Amino acid sequence: MALGVSSYSEGRGRRRRAEPGPYGPRHPFRNWLDSLEHSLAQSWPLVRLPLTVLALAHLALVGLFPGGRNALFGVTAPDAPTYASLFQVPDTLGFYTTNGTDGYLVYKIFTQDGNVVDGVFPDTGVAPRLRYDRWATAGNAAAGPIPELHAYVTRYVLDQLPSPPLRMELFAARWSWDRNSLTFPWPGKGPDATLELRRLGSYNGLTRTWEPATPEGQRR
Amino acid sequence: MRPPQTWVRRAYSAWLSFWYPGPAPHGQLALLRIGTALILLYVLFVRSFDLESQLARAIWADPAAQAALDPIGWPFSAFLWVHGMGWLWSVHVVAMLAAAAFLAGVLTPLMAALSLFLQLSYAHYNPTMLLGVDGLLIVALTYLSLVPSGRMLGVFAQAEPEAPQYPPYLAYLEDELPRRPESSLPWSALAVRVLQLHLCLLYLHSALSRLTTDWLAGTALWHPRLVALGALVPLETLQGVPYLTSLVTYGLVLFELFYPVLIWVPPLRYPLLALALLVHLTVGIAWSLLPFNLLMIVLNLAFVPAAHLQVVVRFIRPLLVLPWVANEPRE
Numbered sequence: 095m096a097l098g099v100s101s102y103s104e105g106r107g108r109r110r111r112a113e114p115g116p117y118g119p120r121h122p123f124r125n126w127l128d129s130l131e132h133s134l135a136q137s138w139p140l141v142r143l144p145l146t147v148l149a150l151a152h153l154a155l156v157g158l159f160p161g162g163r164n165a166l167f168g169v170t171a172p173d174a175p176t177y178a179s180l181f182q183v184p185d186t187l188g189f190y191t192t193n194g195t196d197g198y199l200v201y202k203i204f205t206q207d208g209n210v211v212d213g214v215f216p217d218t219g220v221a222p223r224l225r226y227d228r229w230a231t232a233g234n235a236a237a238g239p240i241p242e243l244h245a246y247v248t249r250y251v252l253d254q255l256p257s258p259p260l261r262m263e264l265f266a267a268r269w270s271w272d273r274n275s276l277t278f279p280w281p282g283k284g285p286d287a288t289l290e291l292r293r294l295g296s297y298n299g300l301t302r303t304w305e306p307a308t309p310e311g312q313r314r
Numbered sequence: 315m316r317p318p319q320t321w322v323r324r325a326y327s328a329w330l331s332f333w334y335p336g337p338a339p340h341g342q343l344a345l346l347r348i349g350t351a352l353i354l355l356y357v358l359f360v361r362s363f364d365l366e367s368q369l370a371r372a373i374w375a376d377p378a379a380q381a382a383l384d385p386i387g388w389p390f391s392a393f394l395w396v397h398g399m400g401w402l403w404s405v406h407v408v409a410m411l412a413a414a415a416f417l418a419g420v421l422t423p424l425m426a427a428l429s430l431f432l433q434l435s436y437a438h439y440n441p442t443m444l445l446g447v448d449g450l451l452i453v454a455l456t457y458l459s460l461v462p463s464g465r466m467l468g469v470f471a472q473a474e475p476e477a478p479q480y481p482p483y484l485a486y487l488e489d490e491l492p493r494r495p496e497s498s499l500p501w502s503a504l505a506v507r508v509l510q511l512h513l514c515l516l517y518l519h520s521a522l523s524r525l526t527t528d529w530l531a532g533t534a535l536w537h538p539r540l541v542a543l544g545a546l547v548p549l550e551t552l553q554g555v556p557y558l559t560s561l562v563t564y565g566l567v568l569f570e571l572f573y574p575v576l577i578w579v580p581p582l583r584y585p586l587l588a589l590a591l592l593v594h595l596t597v598g599i600a601w602s603l604l605p606f607n608l609l610m611i612v613l614n615l616a617f618v619p620a621a622h623l624q625v626v627v628r629f630i631r632p633l634l635v636l637p638w639v640a641n642e643p644r645e
Contacts, residue, residue, distance in 0.1 A: 146330070
């Protein structure tokens with residue numbers, strides 16, 4: 095039989111069995127795939143050039159609009175090519191903290207027994223590292239200017255507590271450091287890092303409401 | 315005597331031979347498939363720890379926040395179509411089964427497409443937790459879903475499609491291995507070519523994104539957040555040798571900047587691939603970023619000549635004890 099494709103009508107009404115081929119048993123489904131591939135290959139001379147044009151267009155979109163936006167020319171892609179943002183990988187080494195994605199959250203919890211507990215989101219003790227990185231990305235996003243996320247992170251942290259607190263304050267945190275202390279003439283000491291905090295809002299345990307910080311309150 | 319070719323025909327032939335450099339590289343595709351699937355399985359496994367807290371609708375998937383964070387106009391997700399924790403876990407288990415089937419080489423284009431769809435579902439449902447490794451997986455799965463990557467080292471693997479060409483120091487193998495008939499679609503080579511170009515774009519974008527104060531000052535590795543997370547390298551000792559850290563920092567930027575160009579120069583390809591292996595292994599191990607960097611190493615296999623990878627496949631195959639993987643001709 096041409097291309098070694100078995101006829102389906104032969105096996106109709108019975109359970110199809112793998113037929114022996116030159117390199118081992120061949121399942122009828124495998125034969126069907128081969129015949130499909132063969133028929134596709136017949137049209138190959140017609141489609142090979144358009145396929146290269148499509149590939150080039152795809153790569154051009156990925157290259158010019160890596161995140162749906164061309165930063166060099168300040169041009170945002172229309173909706174259709176934003177699919178290129180699916181292929182965005184801004185860092186081929188994985189150092190997410192060195193491309194402006196170093197924000198995270200700090201919270202202060204006032205418990206019912208009068209204690210004040212400080213915490214960091216995400217917890218650096220989370221393992222494995224891939225798990226921590228995912229939460230760190232969320233922390234960076236939540237430290238940004240999206241009020242809905244602040245409320246959602248607060249709710250998540252509250253869900254983890256054994257008992258509801260009286261109050262909880264949420265801050266966006268970002269490291270500010272003197273990188274020049276490590277450049278020429280190298281005084282030979284570590285970076286003098288300070289943590290910049292910006293208040294995002296507070297949760298009132300009595301009324302169970304989230305109150306976003308006003309612009310004045312953020313600077314406190 | 316052949317008629318002289320016009321420059322148009324020569325350009326057309328050159329264009330096609332660039333995009334379709336050879337027969338389908340089944341061994342190369344198999345190694346890309348196995349590497350990608352293993353990392354995909356690990357990523358899904360780690361997701362299992364926090365599946366409910368990452369994907370529970372009440373916590374993270376606020377529609378307004380989602381719209382603000384997701385750049386895609388149509389944020390489709392399988393998780394939007396199911397409700398309840400049981401269904402959430404069901405979709406997750408399906409994702410793991412699809413990845414396992416892809417690893418085993420079962421219906422590879424279909425399983426790669428299903429895995430791609432589910433990866434996009436995770437990404438769209440909670441774009442706040444999208445990592446670089448997710449983006450790389452999307453890249454790899456996109457191209458692997460277009461080609462049959464299970465023809466070798468898979469449970470349905472059949473025959474070696476092309477006779478391998480060996481590097482000079484392994485030429486003796488040529489006589490020992492059986493020749494197999496060729497049965498392949500040429501667009502497998504096209505997919506690998508597009509993956510190569512895509513990889514170059516990723517390195518170029520990465521290098522351009524490093525033209526910031528931290529990297530240009532040679533101090534990016536001392537970012538307090540990075541230091542706070544710790545590293546396997548002795549940071550205290552390194553801080554005492556600023557020349558070395560500056561060298562490493564600039565070296566990383568230069569590597570990423572020149573990779574997209576030098577990788578196309580044949581004599582420099584293997585040295586550059588060796589450098590890529592060194593860089594990604596070092597960064598992956600020292601800064602605990604192994605899944606991402608291992609996937610970068612796997613994708614770099616796209617640049618290894620397919621014929622040379624056939625030799626690797628030949629050595630790997632006996633290590634796989636599954637009897638149906640070793641598709642030797644019947645006596």
